[in-house]
Amino acid sequence: MTPAARVQAAIEVLDDILAGTAAEKALTGWGRRSRFAGSKDRRAVRDHVFQALRSRRSFAMLGGGLTGRGLMIGMLRDMGQAPEEVFTGEGYAPTGLSGEEQSLSLDDPDAPWNLPDWLIDAFRDSLGEAALAQAKALTGRAPVMLRVNLRKNSTEHALSRLAEEGVTAVADPISDAALRVLEGAPRIAASAAYRDGLVELQDGSSQAAMTRLEVPPGAKVLDYCAGGGGKTLALAARHEAEWFAHDAEPGRMADLASRAERAGISVTQLPKDALASAGPFDVILCDAPCSGSGTWRRTPDAKWVLTPDRLEDLVQVQGSILDDAAAHVAPDGCLAYATCSVLACENTQQITRFLQRHPDWTCRAQEHWAITASGDGFFLAQLVRV
Ligand SMILES: C[S@@+](CC[C@H](N)C(=O)[O-])C[C@H]1O[C@@H](n2cnc3c(N)ncnc32)[C@H](O)[C@@H]1O
Known part of the structure; x- marks a missing residue:
């Protein structure tokens, strides 16, 4: 053509x-x-x-x-x-x-935001002075990021194996296991380095967030919104623990078993009615369904189809996921909450509302990742009982 x-x-x-x-x-x-x-x-x-x-x-x-x-x-x-x-x-x-x-x-005059009007307001309320720069960041291409599986090899080894197969990458400062792909991205999925579980495709901010999550040795860890299990795989590359995965739509975990095998770990999938008997868990991660506003470089149609009502529905679902999951956290355990959104209603305000509903809990840490050349927008909070 x-x-x-x-x-x-x-x-x-x-x-x-x-x-x-x-x-x-x-x-x-x-x-x-x-x-x-x-x-x-x-x-x-x-x-x-x-x-x-x-x-x-x-x-x-x-x-x-x-x-x-x-x-x-x-x-x-x-x-x-x-x-x-x-x-x-x-x-x-x-x-x-x-x-x-x-x-x-x-x-x-508002064209440079490249957002619908109502989201311009939401970005301003959520991000203050950084709002326009973050909206503009969403007009660029997202980086292709890999996570080196530190359980199986080093960053240097992964880089040279990828180079042999025509994939050029560099170590990225966002995380000690992060690689940013410069050339050859379409060759990754068929490469031996990928098939052998030496690297996984994972955004840089997700990788960095998983390095912040505290996982005590031997802990029972539940990925409550596991999907394809990317977060569990990132955690399991660094910690010796017992791994469990749950998702309201079990079909979304279809690839998890093969991905876990490639990564050299074992993950037990649990339906909802098995959570109580398998628990309590020392760490539960809720990587909740969200607007995805931090990832709209990858799915740019999403910013034009999201509505205030849909966002409100998501906020409600996120709150009930936190409430449900909290019941399965061990007394000294941690409830972690993550989104790939930059909107305050899904992040800090969600945590504030949780703490209002559960005065016996406190937030021991929370962190935001901006939309950058290394990663998408991301949020992580770690909640523990008082
Ligand atoms: C952001 S995605 C998870 C991505 C995944 N953790 C990863 O790293 O690839 C959110 C997931 O939450 C699941 N979900 C939605 N509502 C849920 C609920 N009430 N309980 C548990 N999982 C839910 C969705 O099916 C979806 O797979």
């Missing part, structure tokens, strides 16, 4: 997304209809679409409208390229610019 044909494909996918289709589904649909497209074409179209979703307001302003065409015209103008050079109508290129498209731009 020519560069212009890729832009035309992105226009079609974006129009589908703007009509209400989820981004991944719209891209998959285009991919199925476009057997002629090679892997480089697919990556390029995906990049255009994601870039446009990350900077939707800015690009719509520069391109004169919130449509696939407007967003791509805006993207080109943002890159300093004249859209007329791409919108030529030749071959599979987008049709030439209309007179209106040549001159039109929107007046939108």
